[in-house]
Amino acid sequence: MQTTHLVILAVYILAMIGIALYFMRSGRLRGGDDFLFAGRSLPRPVMIATMLVTWVGSGTIIGGANFAYTYGPTAGLVFFAGTPLGILVLLLAARRIRRASRHTIPELLEVRFGIGVRTVAAVVTAVAYLGLTASQFVGGGYVVSLVTPLTATQGTVLVAVVVTLLTVSGGLFSVAYTDFFSAILIVLGLFVSLPLVFAAVGGPTAYWEGLPEQATTFTGGLTALQLLGYFLPLFLLLLADQNMYQRLAAARDEREARFSTLGMLVGSFFVFVPVVLLATAAAVLMPGINGDMAILSLASEGYMPAVLGGLILAGAVAFVITTGSSYMLSAASNIAYDLYARFTGDRADERRKLVVQRLSVLGIAVLGFALGLFFPTVLELQMYSYTVYGAAITPVVLSVLFWRRATTAGAVAALVAGAATTIGWQVAGTPGGLNAVVVALPAALVALVVASLATGAPDPDRVAAVGGADTAGTNP
Known part of the structure; x- marks a missing residue:
């Protein structure tokens, strides 16, 4: 433990708390919509930053670093390649996503497939995002235990409290602006550290x-199949990540949504390339350590x-805080809009939704902490959570945007097949060393296609209601 590291970390956390308290007292939150979308008033630099650092959390600085440390730089780049490829798909679909925007992904699915699909999707999304929140807590606990006298578990509690405070206080306002300052800290720390670490290794050849x-x-x-099992979860999650869809919905207009997505694409290379290089340099300098701790x-x-x-360690905490708060906010929106508001109807005014979202954040914090105790590494928790969402939700969401022949029966079949296969594969101990996505994704796709083609064509009005009328119009 170094005093300098401790001071820098303390200053960073206090600054984040200060931003949260500012938005709590600013009076900008008039209801649940402002809590989730920040009044659709975020400037472009803040939009780009919040999209970027929402995505690159402890799964990057700890879980992804573990993978690169263990399997090397080329495999590490393949692992992270799902990020820019997924962003490219989002870039192509950004205008359509913004046009069809809803509060949550399950709400979007209801418009096309009905209330049953929305309810199942809300449960699957909340379970997946609970796991992703837990991974941020655990990753943050690692960092805090390095910098302070606290144990990893005590550090996890501290991180959970800070993340919860940020989320409860100002919703997307406080989350987005803390994301902006965190993005600057993260990118600066990673790039300045690269030449210093490679000098310690002895240069590129020695590396x-x-x-x-x-x-x-x-x-x-x-x-190849095992490597595919690590690539697919990130790619699939990003394609239908509720956080990304909500950020695009929070943009001022469709043009801002597209430019923000393009900015995220460029920014992603400034994060995952240094992470791969630093983690693999750590494999040379410190062989045999826990890969989670590489960077x-x-x-x-x-x-x-x-x-x-100190900046790197504070940046790691920034990864955790920004991503954790985003997933908590997003999961709380599922509870408030897909469950509470959907089944209370007109009685659920904006102020009540705000209260429900804040109470949901508190509940998610407690459950996320408990879940984090049952997974031995951030990478394992990350792969499980990514796959639950990516294999079950992503095929259904993409069918809304790109396949007008998908039906309610197909959507339900895909949701059940993807989630059940993922959980069953995990319980079975991941046979053959393959991540669940390798079997869960094909199961979901087959279920979607077979069940859709076996039932009548969907109502054209439902297809048009989510902007699907002009896409894939000639598909069977």
Whole structure:
């Protein structure tokens, strides 16, 4: 523990709390809509930053770093390639997503498929986002335990409290503006640290020669199917991530939504490329450590100046806080809009929705902390949560946007098949060392197509209601 690291971390956390308190007292929150969309008033730099750092949480700085540390730089780049590829798809669909925007993904699905699909999707989304929130808490606990005298569990409690305060206080207002300042801190810390760490390794040649033999191969010693099992969850989650759809809905107009998505695409390379390089450099400098700690150990073990190490550690906490608060906010919206408001009807005014969202955040915090205790690493928790959402929700969401022949029966079949296969595969112990997505995604797609084609064509009015009338019009 270094005093410099502790001071920098404390200043960062206090600054984030200050922003949260400002928005709590600013009077900008007039109801649940403002809590979720920040009045659709976010400027473009803030939009880009909040989209970027919402996506790159502990799953990047800890889980993704673990993967790159273990399997090498090329496999690490394949692992993260789902991010820019997913963003490209979002970029192509951004205008359509903004036009068809709803409060939540399940609400969008109801317009096309009915209330039953919305309810099932809301439960699946809340379960997946609960796991992603838990991964942020656990990752933050790792960082805090490096910088302070607290244990990892005590650090997890501290992070959970800070993330919950940020989310409850100002909704997307406080989340987005803390994201903006965190993005600056994260990118600055990663890029300044790269030349210093490579100097410690001895340069590019020494770096490559120092890697374990399997880490210099394309797949890092994994089979192609195993590597695909790590690539797909990130790609699928991003394609239908409720956070991203809600951010696009929070843009001022369709043009801002597209430019913000383009900015996220460019910004993603400024994050995951340094993460891969730093994590694999750690494999050369510190072989045999816990891969979750790869980049964090570079900062805490003296491989960079104390101030820069403090910035990296604070940046890691920034990853956790920004992503954790976003997933908490998004999961709370499922409870408030897909369950409470949907079944109370006109009685659910905006002020009541705001109260329900804030109470839901508190409940998610408690459950997320409990869930985090049952997974041994952030990477395992991350893969499970990504797959639950990506295999079950993503095929159904994409069918809304791009396949007008999808039916309610197909949507229900895909949701059930994707979620059940994921959970069953996990319970079975991931046979063959394959992540669940390798079997869950095909199961969901087959269920979607077969059940849709076996039932009558959907109501054209429902297709048109979500902007689907002008897409894939000639599909069977």
